[in-house]
Amino acid sequence: MGKVVYFHGFVLEALMLLLAVHFVLSSDGLDNMSMSKHNLSTISKKLKLLNPPAVKSFKSADGDTINCVELYKQPAFNHPALRNHTIQMKPSPGSTGPTIQKQNSPRLKVVSQVWKRSGSCPKGTVPIRKIKKADLLRAGSLDRFGRKNPTVADESRRNKNIYADQTNGSNPIRRVNDIYFTQANHSTAVLVTEGFSYSGAKADINVWMPSVEWDDEYTTGQIWLRNGPWYNFESMEAGWMINPSVYGDRQPRLFVYWTADSSKETGCFDLLCSGFVQTSEKIALGSVMDPVSWPGPYQYQITLYIYKDFDTNNWWLQYGNDVNIGYWPAELFSSLCHQATFVEWGGQVYSSRIGKAPHTATGMGSGQTLRTFGYGCYIRQIRIRDNNLILKYPVWVDTYTDEYNCYHAFNNWEYMIDPEFYFGGPGRSPVCP
Numbered sequence: 001m002g003k004v005v006y007f008h009g010f011v012l013e014a015l016m017l018l019l020a021v022h023f024v025l026s027s028d029g030l031d032n033m034s035m036s037k038h039n040l041s042t043i044s045k046k047l048k049l050l051n052p053p054a055v056k057s058f059k060s061a062d063g064d065t066i067n068c069v070e071l072y073k074q075p076a077f078n079h080p081a082l083r084n085h086t087i088q089m090k091p092s093p094g095s096t097g098p099t100i101q102k103q104n105s106p107r108l109k110v111v112s113q114v115w116k117r118s119g120s121c122p123k124g125t126v127p128i129r130k131i132k133k134a135d136l137l138r139a140g141s142l143d144r145f146g147r148k149n150p151t152v153a154d155e156s157r158r159n160k161n162i163y164a165d166q167t168n169g170s171n172p173i174r175r176v177n178d179i180y181f182t183q184a185n186h187s188t189a190v191l192v193t194e195g196f197s198y199s200g201a202k203a204d205i206n207v208w209m210p211s212v213e214w215d216d217e218y219t220t221g222q223i224w225l226r227n228g229p230w231y232n233f234e235s236m237e238a239g240w241m242i243n244p245s246v247y248g249d250r251q252p253r254l255f256v257y258w259t260a261d262s263s264k265e266t267g268c269f270d271l272l273c274s275g276f277v278q279t280s281e282k283i284a285l286g287s288v289m290d291p292v293s294w295p296g297p298y299q300y301q302i303t304l305y306i307y308k309d310f311d312t313n314n315w316w317l318q319y320g321n322d323v324n325i326g327y328w329p330a331e332l333f334s335s336l337c338h339q340a341t342f343v344e345w346g347g348q349v350y351s352s353r354i355g356k357a358p359h360t361a362t363g364m365g366s367g368q369t370l371r372t373f374g375y376g377c378y379i380r381q382i383r384i385r386d387n388n389l390i391l392k393y394p395v396w397v398d399t400y401t402d403e404y405n406c407y408h409a410f411n412n413w414e415y416m417i418d419p420e421f422y423f424g425g426p427g428r429s430p431v432c433p
């Protein structure tokens with residue numbers, strides 16, 4: 001399915017299209033056009049970086065190839081700041097804190113990854129999704145493959161559409177800091193907390209498959225931990241995402257992301273640049289998740305917990321209640337390696353058709369604005385960890401949405417022992433023209 005998508009991509013410049021056709025016509029791509037040669041050598045160099053030598057390799061039913069790569073050969077160690085990095089194989093004793101909160105409801109199911117049905121990786125290796133030539137050709141530029149565009153505030157939309165729980169009549173209460181900036185080409189619907197020093201954040205997110213209208217758009221359900229002002233923030237993110245330009249299809253995949261400069265020069269998704277260090281052989285970043293939630297009584301969810309290891313200042317990502325996938329090394333950040341100053345849970349749609357008519361029809365969450373279990377995309381068991389290492393529901397939270405007519409954000413806290421946050425929507429609709 002993913003293979004043909006890029007031929008329809010409208011973003012390809014004429015040159016890239018030519019090149020793509022060229023690849024199909026002559027599979028080794030040897031040719032005397034100097035332009036192509038240049039590109040071919042940069043493409044194969046990039047592929048070499050992204051696909052380190054594997055000790056074992058197998059095809060997964062979802063079309064991906066999984067490479068089992070020796071721990072020390074993973075892309076992270078190409079990072080100049082990680083030249084002398086000593087890999088941390090597991091969290092320091094006590095750093096996880098008391099986290100296990102098992103839920104026994106039969107209505108809650110755990111999502112798994114498709115590739116695991118086709119094989120496994122030996123200990124001492126990590127499963128890395130193989131990047132194909134076609135993946136790189138789909139990217140507008142090789143340098144920006146797997147990365148976000150730099151964060152730009154959209155002043156024309158700034159604060160116009162704020163719909164928060166805290167309103168004063170019809171006027172949203174403007175907050176003094178910068179978290180409520182409106183990011184160009186992005187629409188966000190989140191639960192936010194700030195005002196403390198955070199050393200961890202956790203939640204259960206159910207996984208859906210909302211539609212993504214165009215190949216250059218994406219939609220997420222995720223957790224963010226951030227530090228710094230909008231024009232130069234540091235961020236660690238994890239969740240599920242449908243992103244045709246990075247992954248070549250429209251299936252929800254587990255992703256991680258980081259940046260140390262609001263996505264200007266640093267950071268990327270998964271292991272698509274050097275940064276995140278993976279330690280687990282059990283989970284593949286960027287891999288398809290299945291089954292996903294459908295309207296009905298059973299909901300498929302992931303549990304993610306990002307937490308700081310106080311001995312090393314690395315930030316671990318835990319999946320479920322026991323798999324530590326890996327960590328963001330302290331060396332990547334300057335302020336975020338000490339603490340996060342705000343945490344968000346929710347969704348984001350990226351499209352150049354945000355805040356314009358016609359609006360993108362890319363959905364967020366379940367693609368519905370329903371606020372009930374079984375129909376909406378939820379975030380449950382929302383927890384933060386402060387410096388006391390205690391996981392707890394945040395003292396203060398607020399909901400925020402860029403375009404409340406398109407994507408809602410609703411915190412269901414009345415009469416609830418443990419509040420549940422619902423977010424999402426269909427995008428374009430009669431109320432979101």
Ligand SMILES: *[C@@H]1O[C@H](CO)[C@@H](O)[C@H](O)[C@H]1NC(C)=O
Pocket residue numbers: 035038039042140141142143
């Ligand atoms: C292909 O090569 C040209 C000429 O060197 C360069 O400008 C262009 O950015 C390259 N394309 C990619 C995808 O790197």
Ligand SMILES: *[C@@H]1O[C@H](CO)[C@@H](O)[C@H](O)[C@H]1NC(C)=O
Pocket residue numbers: 080081082083084
């Ligand atoms: C790595 O270690 C060498 C030798 O001790 C040192 O010169 C170099 O600056 C270190 N590099 C980093 C990125 O810390």
Ligand SMILES: *[C@@H]1O[C@H](CO)[C@@H](O)[C@H](O)[C@H]1NC(C)=O
Pocket residue numbers: 168169173
């Ligand atoms: C709410 O709005 C009224 C009238 O505009 C204003 O006097 C009052 O100070 C506002 N309250 C807050 C908390 O912003």
Ligand SMILES: *[C@@H]1O[C@H](CO)[C@@H](O)[C@H](O)[C@H]1NC(C)=O
Pocket residue numbers: 149152184185351352
């Ligand atoms: C938004 O997307 C459009 C189309 O891709 C692009 O031309 C524009 O530069 C983007 N705006 C910002 C601020 O990134």
